[in-house]
Amino acid sequence: MNISVVIPLLNEQESLTELHDWIAKVMQSNRFSYEILFIDDGSTDESWKTIETLSKANANVKGIRFLKNFGKSQALHAGFEKAKGDVIITMDADLQDNPEEIPALYNKITKDNFDLVSGWKKKRYDNKFTKNLPSKLFNWAARKTSGVKLNDFNCGLKAYKNVVVxxxxxxxxxxxxxxxxxxxxxFTKIGEQVVQHQARKYGETKFGMERFINGFLDLITIWFISRFGKRPMHLFGALGVIMFAIGFVFSVYLGIDKLFFHKTGRLITERPQFFIALTTMIIGTQFFIAGFLGEIILRSKQNKKRYLVKEELNLNNTVIN
Structure with missing residues (x-):
C-alpha cells in the first residue's frame, strides 16, 4: 500500500465528507493505493456516524473511535499503530490542510529519501495576534531547544516513512x-515543505491560547527527556552534588569560625549561614533521591495504553458495550 492518511478529529462532522471526497479524488488521480484512518477522539456530534457511512461507501476508509476525548497525541498514536502504508500522511480534519499537497509530500519521502517531511504554513489565515505571534515565538524556542530546524512544528500536515511512526x-x-x-x-533526515493554509470552513477551532502555554511546558519536558530521559541521575545527581557542596562549605565555614574566631559569640544556630547550609544540604539529598527514583522507575516501567478504543471500522471490528 502506498499511503495511509491518518486524521485525528473531534467534532468535525460537517467537514468529513468533503475532506474524504477531496482525498479520494487526489489518490485516484495519482493512482495511489491508499487507506484513510479517521480517529474519532471522543466526538459528541455525529462525526462517527459520518465515518460509518463513508466506510460503507469506500472500503479504504477505516475508523477508530475512542471512549472519550484522550487528546490528539493519543489519536495519532492509535492511527500510527494501525497504519499499513509505506508513507503515512497526517492532516487535520477541519479542511485547513490541503490534500493536493499529498503527492509532493509522498515524493519527498520516496524519491528524496526523507524520513519525515513537515508542512510549513508560511502564509496563514489565523488571527495574527492570538495565533501567529505566539506560534512564531513557540517555533523559535523549539528550534533553539531541540536543534531541529523547522519553521512550523505545529503544522498537522506531515509525511513519514512507515518505519518512523x-x-x-x-x-x-x-x-x-x-x-x-x-x-x-x-531518524535525522527531516525536511520541510511550504504548504497552503486555508481558512476554517466549518465550526470553530478546538484549541485556545492555552495550547501555547502547554506547548512550552511540553518543550521543557521533551528537552529533559532528550537529554536525561535515559540517565536521570546525571541531572539530579549533579544538582545534588552542587547543592550539597554549597551546604558543606557553609558548614565548614561556621565550624572554623566558631572554633577559632568566635568561641564565645553567638550560637551557630542563631546565624543565617546555618540555615543556608541546612537547607542546601537537604535539597541536595532530595535531588539525589529523585535521581535514584528516576533510575528505578526507568528500569521497571511497563508499557501501558493511554486510551481506550470503543469501536473500529474495517480493522478489528470490536465493540465495547
Whole structure:
C-alpha cells in the first residue's frame, strides 16, 4: 500500500465528507493505493456516524473511535499503530490542510529519501495576534531547544516513512514535537515543505491560547527527556552534588569560625549561614533521591495504553458495550 492518511478529529462532522471526497479524488488521480484512518477522539456530534457511512461507501476508509476525548497525541498514536502504508500522511480534519499537497509530500519521502517531511504554513489565515505571534515565538524556542530546524512544528500536515511512526512513542501532548521524537529515535533526515493554509470552513477551532502555554511546558519536558530521559541521575545527581557542596562549605565555614574566631559569640544556630547550609544540604539529598527514583522507575516501567478504543471500522471490528 502506498499511503495511509491518518486524521485525528473531534467534532468535525460537517467537514468529513468533503475532506474524504477531496482525498479520494487526489489518490485516484495519482493512482495511489491508499487507506484513510479517521480517529474519532471522543466526538459528541455525529462525526462517527459520518465515518460509518463513508466506510460503507469506500472500503479504504477505516475508523477508530475512542471512549472519550484522550487528546490528539493519543489519536495519532492509535492511527500510527494501525497504519499499513509505506508513507503515512497526517492532516487535520477541519479542511485547513490541503490534500493536493499529498503527492509532493509522498515524493519527498520516496524519491528524496526523507524520513519525515513537515508542512510549513508560511502564509496563514489565523488571527495574527492570538495565533501567529505566539506560534512564531513557540517555533523559535523549539528550534533553539531541540536543534531541529523547522519553521512550523505545529503544522498537522506531515509525511513519514512507515518505519518512523512505528518506532516513536507519541504521548501526552507531544504531537507538536514528533520531529524531535523522530530525531531522538535516530531518524535525522527531516525536511520541510511550504504548504497552503486555508481558512476554517466549518465550526470553530478546538484549541485556545492555552495550547501555547502547554506547548512550552511540553518543550521543557521533551528537552529533559532528550537529554536525561535515559540517565536521570546525571541531572539530579549533579544538582545534588552542587547543592550539597554549597551546604558543606557553609558548614565548614561556621565550624572554623566558631572554633577559632568566635568561641564565645553567638550560637551557630542563631546565624543565617546555618540555615543556608541546612537547607542546601537537604535539597541536595532530595535531588539525589529523585535521581535514584528516576533510575528505578526507568528500569521497571511497563508499557501501558493511554486510551481506550470503543469501536473500529474495517480493522478489528470490536465493540465495547
Amino acid at each position: 512505528k518506532n516513536i512513542d507519541v504521548n501526552g501532548e507531544m504531537h507538536r514535537y514528533i520531529p524531535v521524537l523522530a530525531k531522538n529515535a535516530g
